[in-house]
Amino acid sequence: MGLKIGNLSKAFAAPVLRAVDIQIASGEIRGLVGENGAGKSTLLNILSGAIRADGGEILLDDEAYKPASVRAALDAGVALATQELSMIETLSAAENLALSRFPSRFGIVRRRHRDTVAKAAFASLGLSHLPPSLLASDMTLADQQLLEIARASMHGTKVLMLDEPTAALSREQAGLVHDLIRAKAAEGAAILYVSHRLEDLKQVCDTISVLRDGELILTKPSEALSIPAMIEAMAGTFAQRDRRAAARGEGPAALRVTDVTTAELPHPLSIEVKAGEVVGLAGLAGAGRSELMRAIMGLDARSGGRCERLVDGIATAVTTPADAVAAGIGYVPEDRKMSGIFAGQSVAFNLSLSALRGRRATPDSWIRERGAAIRDILKIRSSGLDQPIEQLSGGNQQKVILGRWLMLDTPVLLLDEPGRGVDVAAKADIFDEISRLAAAGAAVLMASSEMDELTSTCDRIAVMSGRRIAAIFEGPEWDEAAIMTAAFSAHVGGSAAGNEATRAGVYHD
Ligand SMILES: Nc1ncnc2c1ncn2[C@@H]1O[C@H](COP(=O)(O)OP(=O)(O)OP(=O)(O)O)[C@@H](O)[C@H]1O
Ligand SMILES: [Mg+2]
Structure with a gap:
């Protein structure tokens, strides 16, 4: 029982999948890794009925499986939670959940049934706080992603596929997804789990397959595949990199944020970034990192404080996004799809x-x-x-x-999770490039949820917790435990601030 894929091929302009053979048993959790463009999503999209293969054979529980549409795949018990969210913004959470499954009789979806199912599905993913009537457009990115997974898990009774499900999620939220995956596997579903978070895969998956340039390179039990070996199989070669750039000189202040507050950031925040340095923003989901960047860019209205761009010590106020761009501030937001x-x-x-x-x-x-x-x-x-x-x-x-x-x-860069969704090799290149830009004089403020991205690239790390800056650390030596403690500081002790932060952690990404 399970899924058997034989000799599967697909080409767009060039071949994307080359004679891929994969077998996944019922109850097995299979990880799938590969560099960006290796063909992972294409494979999943074929199985989900979204696109057609050029050749090959797929058996589902020993019967030929060739879905003509996503609908047909869902009916066969095969579902995919996609990398690109497929929520319809103007529909409620429950409607989005129901969309693919509960056909409306006479055009009307039975609301009570829909809301009951929605509540149960939400609860299984720790989404109990989400009212079924909430519009997708009003949900955080993380909640939308969890909803996407809830929807797939309802339909993926035989095969449940997840394409980078945790990229936008906090550690705790990722833990919920992993619990769900284990539960579905225990119920007998075959799981196909794509992620660039190799440690997560090693933890959750029974077996891991590596795809390189459309070819299946290897499949091994997770315990038998080390992370360096995985990377080597993905890239074909493995070169140990020293990502830490040469020591960078301290330049003059390039960006100065003084006592800024917004509706989302009630406590005044101050931070300075010098030319030639990378300042990291660490913190848990909901700590306020993205909100700080939005406040600096003038994307969220400020209720107090000021942001200045400094050139040769001369300050220019930055109030609107147009000011920011004119002053040479570039911004890469977290939610790049939107x-x-x-x-x-x-x-x-x-x-x-x-x-x-x-x-x-x-x-x-x-x-x-x-x-x-x-x-x-x-x-x-x-x-x-x-x-x-x-x-x-x-x-x-x-x-x-x-x-x-x-x-x-660009002389000043605000980068919100620049490594998200990017494979390990490309990630190293991206952080090298960020280091190089700083060495050439750029001032970089970079938010990341990955400790190693921060410690490998930053000169200083500001840790946010409960929408305040809890601590600032100086490199190049890092006390990771102290950084983590600072990140949790607003969450311990049960103080008023702690409760607020915990709530924020639930509701905001
Ligand atoms: N509609 C399309 N037309 C042309 N080429 C396409 C199309 N869809 C995908 N490709 C190409 O197929 C290759 C594999 O893409 P795919 O999305 O499967 O990669 P992936 O392994 O999921 O990568 P990532 O980790 O970046 O998500 C890429 O080179 C991509 O450019
Ligand atoms: Mg992909």
């Missing part, structure tokens, strides 16, 4: 967006030359600069949005 992929446009166009802004004429030759360099640096996998962006894999789309700000030597 923010600025221009579908239908080429990679070159999408890379050039920030460069075009504020310039009357940017020569095409410059865009192409610099774009090609950025494409190399970030290892953006596309057929060329002219490929439409929506044809790139999820991780490669993210690299383009990051690359947009690297096109210009």
Whole structure:
């Protein structure tokens, strides 16, 4: 019993899956890893009925399985929680959950049934706080992702597939997803779990398969596959990297935030970033890191304080997003899907967006030359600069949005989770590039939930907890335990601040 995939192939312009053989037994949790563009999502999309394979054979419980549509796959008990969220923003949580399954008789979905099912599904994923009537557009990114997984888990009775389900989630939320995966496997579902978080896979999965350039390289029990071996199989080679750039000199202040408050950030926050340094923002989900960046950019209205961009000691106030961009502040938000992929446009166009802004004429030759360099640096996998962006894999789309700000030597960069959704090798390149930019004089403020991303790249780390800056640490030696303690500081002791932070952790990403 289970899923047997034989000789599966798929090509778009070039081959994406090459004669892939995979067998997953009922009750087995299989991890699937590979670099950005290796073909993971394509494989899952074929199984989910979203796209058709070119060749090969799939057996589900020993019967031929060739879904003609997502609907047909769901009816067969095969479901996918996608990397790109598929919520409909104007529908409620319950409606989104019901969408794929409960056909409406005479066009009316039976509301009571729908809400009961919704409540149960929410509870299983720690989403009890989510009212079924809440609109998807009013949900946090993390809650939307959990809802996506809840929906898939309802339908994935035989095969449940998850495409980077935890990329936008906190540790605790990821733990809930892992509990759900284990429960579904115990009920007899075959699980296919794609993630770039290799440690998570090692913990949760029984077996792990590595896909490289559309080819299945190996499948091994998790205990028998070390993380370096996984990376080596993904990349074909493995070079130990020293990501820490040469010591960077301390420049003058480039960005100064003084006593800023917003509706989301009730306690005045101050922080300074110097030219030539990378300042990290650590903290748990809901600590206020993204909100601080939005406040600096003027995206959330400030109720107090000020932000200044300093050039040679001369300060310019930054109040609106237009001020920020004009002052040379680039911002890569956390939720890159929502923010600025221009579908239908080429990679070159999408890379050039920030460069075009504020310039009357940017020569095409410059865009192409610099774009090609950025494409190399970030290892953006596309057929060329002219490929439409929506044809790139999820991780490669993210690299383009990051690359947009690297096109210009933007003097101040605010990067919210720059490593999210990106494979290990590309991640190293991205953080190398961030280090290089700082060494060349850029001031970088970077939020990350991954300790090693922060400690490998930052000169200083500000730890946020309960929407305050709890502590600031100086590198290059890091006391990770102290950083973690600071991150939890608002959550211990049961003080009023602690309760507030805990609540924030539940409701906000
Ligand atoms: N509609 C399409 N047209 C052309 N090429 C496509 C299309 N969809 C995917 N591809 C290509 O197929 C390859 C595999 O993409 P896929 O999305 O499966 O990668 P992935 O392993 O999921 O990567 P990631 O880790 O970045 O999500 C990529 O090179 C991508 O550009
Ligand atoms: Mg993918």
